[in-house]
Amino acid sequence: MTATTTATAGEALARRAADVIPGGMYGHQAVRNLSPKYPQFFAGGDGAVIRDVDGNEYVDLMCSWGPIVLGHRDPVVNRAVQDQMDAGDCLAGPSATLVDLAELMVDTIADADWVLFGKNGTDATTACLSITRAHTARSVILVARGVYHGAAPWCTPDPTGTLASDRIAMGYFDYNDQESFDRALEAAGDDFAGVMLTPFLHVEGRDQELVTPDFARHIRRVCDERDTLLILDDVRCGFRIAHGGSWEPLGVRVDLSAWSKAIANGYPLSAVTGSDAVRAAASRVFLTGSFWMNSTPMAASLATIRRLAEIDGLARMQRAGARLRAGIVAQAAHHGIEIDYTGPDVMPYLTFAGDVEHRRMIRFAEAALRAGVYLHPRHNWFMSAAMDDEVIDRVLRGTEIAFDEVAKHALR
Amino acid sequence: MTATTTATAGEALARRAADVIPGGMYGHQAVRNLSPKYPQFFAGGDGAVIRDVDGNEYVDLMCSWGPIVLGHRDPVVNRAVQDQMDAGDCLAGPSATLVDLAELMVDTIADADWVLFGKNGTDATTACLSITRAHTARSVILVARGVYHGAAPWCTPDPTGTLASDRIAMGYFDYNDQESFDRALEAAGDDFAGVMLTPFLHVEGRDQELVTPDFARHIRRVCDERDTLLILDDVRCGFRIAHGGSWEPLGVRVDLSAWSKAIANGYPLSAVTGSDAVRAAASRVFLTGSFWMNSTPMAASLATIRRLAEIDGLARMQRAGARLRAGIVAQAAHHGIEIDYTGPDVMPYLTFAGDVEHRRMIRFAEAALRAGVYLHPRHNWFMSAAMDDEVIDRVLRGTEIAFDEVAKHALR
Numbered sequence: 001m002t003a004t005t006t007a008t009a010g011e012a013l014a015r016r017a018a019d020v021i022p023g024g025m026y027g028h029q030a031v032r033n034l035s036p037k038y039p040q041f042f043a044g045g046d047g048a049v050i051r052d053v054d055g056n057e058y059v060d061l062m063c064s065w066g067p068i069v070l071g072h073r074d075p076v077v078n079r080a081v082q083d084q085m086d087a088g089d090c091l092a093g094p095s096a097t098l099v100d101l102a103e104l105m106v107d108t109i110a111d112a113d114w115v116l117f118g119k120n121g122t123d124a125t126t127a128c129l130s131i132t133r134a135h136t137a138r139s140v141i142l143v144a145r146g147v148y149h150g151a152a153p154w155c156t157p158d159p160t161g162t163l164a165s166d167r168i169a170m171g172y173f174d175y176n177d178q179e180s181f182d183r184a185l186e187a188a189g190d191d192f193a194g195v196m197l198t199p200f201l202h203v204e205g206r207d208q209e210l211v212t213p214d215f216a217r218h219i220r221r222v223c224d225e226r227d228t229l230l231i232l233d234d235v236r237c238g239f240r241i242a243h244g245g246s247w248e249p250l251g252v253r254v255d256l257s258a259w260s261k262a263i264a265n266g267y268p269l270s271a272v273t274g275s276d277a278v279r280a281a282a283s284r285v286f287l288t289g290s291f292w293m294n295s296t297p298m299a300a301s302l303a304t305i306r307r308l309a310e311i312d313g314l315a316r317m318q319r320a321g322a323r324l325r326a327g328i329v330a331q332a333a334h335h336g337i338e339i340d341y342t343g344p345d346v347m348p349y350l351t352f353a354g355d356v357e358h359r360r361m362i363r364f365a366e367a368a369l370r371a372g373v374y375l376h377p378r379h380n381w382f383m384s385a386a387m388d389d390e391v392i393d394r395v396l397r398g399t400e401i402a403f404d405e406v407a408k409h410a411l412r
Numbered sequence: 413m414t415a416t417t418t419a420t421a422g423e424a425l426a427r428r429a430a431d432v433i434p435g436g437m438y439g440h441q442a443v444r445n446l447s448p449k450y451p452q453f454f455a456g457g458d459g460a461v462i463r464d465v466d467g468n469e470y471v472d473l474m475c476s477w478g479p480i481v482l483g484h485r486d487p488v489v490n491r492a493v494q495d496q497m498d499a500g501d502c503l504a505g506p507s508a509t510l511v512d513l514a515e516l517m518v519d520t521i522a523d524a525d526w527v528l529f530g531k532n533g534t535d536a537t538t539a540c541l542s543i544t545r546a547h548t549a550r551s552v553i554l555v556a557r558g559v560y561h562g563a564a565p566w567c568t569p570d571p572t573g574t575l576a577s578d579r580i581a582m583g584y585f586d587y588n589d590q591e592s593f594d595r596a597l598e599a600a601g602d603d604f605a606g607v608m609l610t611p612f613l614h615v616e617g618r619d620q621e622l623v624t625p626d627f628a629r630h631i632r633r634v635c636d637e638r639d640t641l642l643i644l645d646d647v648r649c650g651f652r653i654a655h656g657g658s659w660e661p662l663g664v665r666v667d668l669s670a671w672s673k674a675i676a677n678g679y680p681l682s683a684v685t686g687s688d689a690v691r692a693a694a695s696r697v698f699l700t701g702s703f704w705m706n707s708t709p710m711a712a713s714l715a716t717i718r719r720l721a722e723i724d725g726l727a728r729m730q731r732a733g734a735r736l737r738a739g740i741v742a743q744a745a746h747h748g749i750e751i752d753y754t755g756p757d758v759m760p761y762l763t764f765a766g767d768v769e770h771r772r773m774i775r776f777a778e779a780a781l782r783a784g785v786y787l788h789p790r791h792n793w794f795m796s797a798a799m800d801d802e803v804i805d806r807v808l809r810g811t812e813i814a815f816d817e818v819a820k821h822a823l824r
Contacts, residue, residue, distance in 0.1 A: 013511050020514035022526050022686075023695030029505045029705050042507055044500035051500075053508060064502045067702055078497060085490060088456035088463075090476045090678030092786055093441045095454055096465060099425050102432035114434050119531040119680055120701040130565065130573030139575055151700045152564070153542065158698035161542030163551055168577045235702075261702050266502030268531055268680045268703035274434075283435030286570035288563045289532040290479055290647075290673050291680035293441050374504055 009053040013041045027151075028065060034377070035366045045072030047386040050374060058374035059395050063382035066236055069262035069317075070307055071386025077265045077303045084299035095295040101302045105273060108305060110244040111254050112273035116282060118292055121235035121260035122150030124270040127287050128196065128231045128256045129154070131274070135281035136228055138193035142184050144175035146203045149196060149233050169193075175201040176215045185222060194229035194255075195219055199237045199246030200343065205358065205378045207351055208343030216252040229255040229278065235270070236261055239308060240317060240346045240382070264301035313385035314346075320387035321345030327396040335407045349380040352406070360406050367405035373398035421465040425453045440477060446789070447778045457484030459798040462786060470786035471807050475794035478648055481674035481729075482719055483798025489677045489715045496711035507707040513714045517685060520717060522656040523666050524685035528694060530704055533647035534562030536670035536682040539699050540608065540643045541566070543668060543686065547693035548640055550605035554596050556587035558615045561608060561645050569616075581605075587613040588627045597634060606641035606667075607631055611649045611658030612755065617770065617790045619763055620755030628664040641667040641690065647682070648673055651720060652729060652758045652794070679712035725797035726758075732799035733757030739808040747819045761792040764818070772818050779817035785810035 007015065017040070018024045024032060024040075031038040039052035048071055050060040063069065070077060084097065102115040118124055129141055149155040153166035173184040175197075185192060197219070201209040223230040232254040237246040239262040247254055255278055260270035268291070274282055308314065322345045332339040338353035352360040358377055365377035373395050375381050387395075419427065429452070430436045436444060436452075443450040451464035460483055462472040475481065482489060496509065514527040530536055541553055561567040565578035585596040587609075597604060609631065613621040635642045644666040649658040651674040659666055667690055672682035680703075686694055720726065734757045744751040750765035764772040770789055777789035785807050787793050799807075 009508075013508055016511045016515065020511065020518050020526050022528065022691050025506070026528055026695070027698075027700030027704055029700075031505070040505050041511075042500060042503035042505050044507075045503050050504055058504075060504060062504055064504055065702065067502050072500060072503070073497070081497070082494065085485070085493070088454060088484060090479050091454035091457050091484070092462055092470075092472060092474055092476055093443070093452050093454050094437070095456075096421075096425055099428045099432065099453075103428065106432050114432050116434065116438055119703070120535070122701060123532070126564070132573075133575065134573035151698055152538070153566075156698050161544075161546035161693070161697040163545065163581055165577045165580045169575055266703070266706070268706060268709075270702075279434045281573070283438070285573040286439075286563055286568050288439030288441075289534060290477065290682075291531070291678070292439055294678070294680060297680070 010039050010041050013053060035362060037366055037369060047071040048384060048391045058369070058372050059391055059398070061373060061375040061381040061395065062379075063384050064266060065379070066261035066382050067266040068384050069239055070265050070304060070313060071384050072266075074265055074307070074386075076307050077300050080299045080303035081267065081296050084296045087295070089296045090291060090294045094293040097295045097298040097302060098293065101298045104302060104305055105271065108243055109257070109273050110248040111257065111275055113276040114274055114279050114282065116272045116287060117298065118270045118272070118287065119268050119289055120150070121258065121270050122152045122155070123289065124235060124258035124260055124272050125149045125155065125196065125233055126152050127272050127285065128258050130285045130287075131256060131272070131278060131282045132194040132229045132231060134285050135278050136193040138191050138228070139169040140171050140188035140191045140193055141169065142171040142173055142181070142188060142192070142195045144197060144201065145172045146206075147175065147198055147201065148203070176209055176212050178215055178218050181215075181219065192226055192228055194231055195223060196231040196233055198233045199241060202236065202343060202347065202349070202380050207340050208349045208380060210344070211250070213250055213252075216247065216250055220252050223255070231256045231258070233258045235259060237347065238262060239305070240314065241344060243309065243314060263304065264297050265304040267297040267300035269297040269301050308385065311385060316385040317346045317383040317387070320392050321348060321383045323389060323392045324348065324383070324395060327392065328399055331396070331400055331403045335403045337403060337407060337410070343380055346383040347380045360410070363409060364402045364406050367402035368398045371398035371401040373402075422451050422453050425465060447774060449778055449781060459483040460796060460803045470781070470784050471803055471810070473785060473787040473793040473807065474791075475796050476678060477791070478673035478794050479678040480796050481651055482677045482716060482725060483796050484678075486677055486719070486798075488719050489712050492711045492715035493679065493708050496708045499707070501708045502703060502706045506705040509707045509710040509714060510705065513710045516714060516717055517683065520655050521669070521685050522660040523669065523687055525688040526686055526691050526694065528684045528699060529710065530682045530684070530699065531680050531701055532562070533670065533672035533682050534564045534567070535701065536647060536672055536684050537561045537567065537608065537645055538564050539684050539697065540668045540670050542697045542699075543684070543690060543694045544606040544641045544643060546697050547690050548605040550603050550640070551581040552583050552600040552603045552605055553581065554583040554585055554593070554600060554604070554607045556609060556613065557584045558618075559587065559610055559613070560615070588621055588624050590627055590630050593627075593631065604638055604640055606643055607635060608643040608645055610645050611653060614648065614755060614759065614761070614792050619752050620761045620792060622756070623662070625662055625664075628659065628662055632664050635667070643668040643670070645670045647671060649759065650674060651717070652726065653756060655721065655726060675716065676709050676713035677716040679709040681709040681713050720797065723797060728797040729758045729795040729799070732804050733760060733795045735801060735804045736760065736795070736807060739804065740811055743808070743812055743815045747815045749815060749819060749822070755792055758795040759792045772822070775821060776814045776818050779814035780810045783810035783813040785814075
């Protein structure tokens with residue numbers, strides 16, 4: 001702390017934002033619930049690195065909360081975007097790019113016979129609900145308690161401003177708990193239309209849980225027996241776990257999938273894919289938005305999905321994630337600190353044993369931030385294909401300092 | 413019709429799309445409900461002109477259904493987008509561009525003390541509902557019958573796949589009908605939370621109606637008396653009618669406004685603006701999306717709003733719209749054809765007297781299309797600042813041919 005009162009660029013922006021943005025900032029990237037040391041405003045990014053407006057550089061373990069899968073400002077993706085801009089973007093209808101992308105997705109994704117595009121992940125999950133209701137002529141959609149499916153009134157984690165009726169046709173069960181699922185099923189009765197699930201359990205502030213294959217198969221079986229639909233919300237996991245959809249490795253078929261985040265390396269696009277059986281219903285639901293046919297995010301997506309295949313981006317992310325896991329686990333052991341490091345290597349989540357209020361994790365995250373590693377203390381992290389061994393080693397130098405800090409305070 | 417079976421580029425794309433897109437195409441730009449002569453796929457655009465994938469060029473009277481306000485591929489906007497891409501777009505938070513844009517909007521828009529950004533117009537209208545309910549702790553929102561406020565379950569014009577409960581807290585009245593409004597108000601009772609209105613009545617397939625000042629003032633008075641909110645859905649009209657909001661010229665204050673379409677000349681952005689009184693409620697509602705902090709659409713918006721002011725784009729659109737109206741009215745009179753040409757000059761709508769099934773209008777639109785003018789037979793058209801006298805004269809040469817065609821068939 002110096003004697004001068006000169007505001008940093010970030011502080012100056014935060015003061016201006018306080019005047020023109022309710023609460024100073026909104027949404028999942030608002031830092032008001034984090035340590036005041038977290039930068040709110042960013043100037044740019046390159047590959048695995050982001051820079052805040054004060055020139056501080058961080059390895060970005062959040063990948064912008066998922067979208068950045070090839071790295072920031074990926075040159076191949078940005079070239080595709082600029083080429084599409086040179087032709088046209090928002091026209092009186094789609095360009096050929098929409099068809100090229102839809103074909104690529106149908107070829108790439110195991111259970112996709114068709115595709116619809118939107119902008120937000122919430123557009124995709126909400127469309128899946130409407131398509132399911134149109135297909136089954138039934139109402140009740142079962143979802144797992146506490147799981148994030150978007151910010152629309154039917155699913156927002158904070159119901160302020162929504163109505164009880166927005167969730168009147170939702171049923172709830174505990175993820176990976178077959179008995180709990182069966183109870184929700186019974187409560188839904190004849191009005192059971194479908195189930196929406198994330199590929200694994202990722203809930204802010206809780207250790208992650210992979211899906212148990214028996215649970216996934218049970219849901220598939222019930223949906224088949226009851227002629228209802230299984231919807232995979234692959235918004236957060238898609239194109240990180242498996243090219244063909246996050247349950248493809250499990251061998252459990254899904255009827256509808258929602259996609260967004262990593263689909264276009266940060267350009268605004270979401271998608272619904274589905275099977276032929278659901279195609280007619282999908283064509284009957286009115287789904288639209290002013291920018292849903294824009295070609296530049298589709299050009300970005302085409303380049304992203306192709307590039308991920310070309311460079312085997314998922315293997316790169318897996319290698320980075322495995323190296324990070326091994327490093328973190330070793331550092332914790334070396335410090336004698338008990339941790340849980342849960343979820344897939346490419347989307348890990350760290351907690352400290354007994355740290356129910358996340359105090360140690362907040363200390364860890366602050367120390368990592370000072371050491372040049374941007375991570376969130378209560379949300380899973382993301383790997384990108386831009387994270388090579390050198391980047392992960394740089395992260396580990398930061399986490400080593402962070403573990404030191406946690407250990408030091410644990411001793412007091 | 414020739415003997416060859418070679419498909420055009422547009423036909424080839426339509427066949428491919430039929431395999432991978434439910435119904436072949438979706439949303440408001442799907443041409444399946446239009447004449448088969450309408451192109452579905454576009455290759456590009458420049459200024460006031462668009463080109464389909466078969467190389468046909470049209471003056472674009474739809475402006476991509478509203479977003480294109482400065483013209484396609486506006487060089488100033490696209491330069492701003494590329495400069496922002498060179499810095500960064502989808503980062504761990506917003507860039508300074510968000511604050512610059514929010515300040516510009518607060519300075520520009522009469523009733524705006526703060527701004528929130530989303531992607532879709534529907535994001536903005538839905539957020540307005542939630543903010544209104546959070547602010548008033550009441551439920552019922554009154555809207556005008558048949559008016560389009562987006563494609564979410566609470567407002568989609570085609571309820572397929574939605575539930576009756578999605579509209580349980582909506583009340584309906586007839587636009588410009590004070591008695592009808594008062595009846596809806598009475599039905600809402602103590603649970604009346606707010607009213608959402610478009611700046612004037614624009615409903616697909618119906619003549620447009622400007623708002624009557626008495627009606628607007630009545631609603632304002634009721635909202636004040638009942639401590640409820642007046643929400644202006646300026647998604648379609650914003651930045652075409654008046655810089656400061658479409659009811660600014662009327663002198664009727666609004667509490668919340670929804671914006672999208674023309675806000676960023678085609679780049680995906682929407683916004684909610686509101687007054688200080690509603691700020692606290694706006695900060696309590698959880699509103700978010702993966703790409704809502706992306707900087708390139710905000711850079712596009714900043715450039716668009718500044719450019720509109722610099723070149724007095726609204727005056728240009730007004731001049732173009734007045735010239736088009738005068739030309740169309742003269743052509744109709746010359747052909748002895750009775751028409752209605754309704755709505756503001758910058759967003760006009762043409763119907764033929766007694767043409768309840770739109771047959772003459774469909775014939776008119778097809779002939780205009782063949783003559784190089786892209787317009788919709790059942791939806792209002794839009795002016796852009798790229799439409800100079802020469803462009804409008806080119807349009808009028810097309811509509812002259814179209815009136816000829818309508819007159820010829822009327823004689824049979």
